[in-house]
Amino acid sequence: MIGRTMSARTINFTLNGEAVSTTIEPHRNLVELLQRFDLFGARESCGQGLCGCCTVLVDGKAVSGCLYFAVWVDGKSVTTVEHFDGHGTLSNVQQAFIECGAFQCGFCTPGFVMMAHQLLKENSDPSEDDIRHYFSGNLCRCAAYPEIVEAVRRAAKAT
Ligand code: FES
Ligand code: FES
Numbered sequence: 001m002i003g004r005t006m007s008a009r010t011i012n013f014t015l016n017g018e019a020v021s022t023t024i025e026p027h028r029n030l031v032e033l034l035q036r037f038d039l040f041g042a043r044e045s046c047g048q049g050l051c052g053c054c055t056v057l058v059d060g061k062a063v064s065g066c067l068y069f070a071v072w073v074d075g076k077s078v079t080t081v082e083h084f085d086g087h088g089t090l091s092n093v094q095q096a097f098i099e100c101g102a103f104q105c106g107f108c109t110p111g112f113v114m115m116a117h118q119l120l121k122e123n124s125d126p127s128e129d130d131i132r133h134y135f136s137g138n139l140c141r142c143a144a145y146p147e148i149v150e151a152v153r154r155a156a157k158a159t
Pocket of ligand 2: 103141
């Protein structure tokens with residue numbers, strides 16, 4: 001309807017293990033919601049579900065934060081990349097990314113780290129083909145793909 005404004009909704013959800021509540025307009029996406037909590041690991045890049053930079057877990061499943069409406073997390077559990085070093089200790093995956101130099105500018109890295117954690121949960125010993133297939137929705141403009149594959153293999157051995 002012309003001139004009609006969308007009213008904000010109050011949502012309650014779990015964010016990296018902590019119960020939170022906020023009010024947000026229904027057209028905002030999950031990346032925008034996370035920024036309100038000072039979480040900037042999930043980045044909006046393509047805004048079309050094509051690059052994986054905005055990957056976040058909702059109830060344990062990877063979603064594109066750029067395409068996921070913020071209000072949809074009401075009653076759900078959200079995990080971001082910040083969860084993995086929330087206690088000052090890097091995860092095996094994060095450590096392996098550093099040791100293998102699996103990034104250059106780092107813009108894509110949080111998305112790859114999220115997906116790597118998911119992959120290793122499903123497959124503790126992925127082959128190179130498994131890794132490349134699993135990451136088919138994640139783009140790295142710096143083309144750090146060989147090092148990313150190496151990092152996931154290293155993290156698998158350390159897990
Ligand atoms: S910014 Fe969401 S998939 Fe690219
Ligand atoms: S490290 Fe630059 S986009 Fe992947």
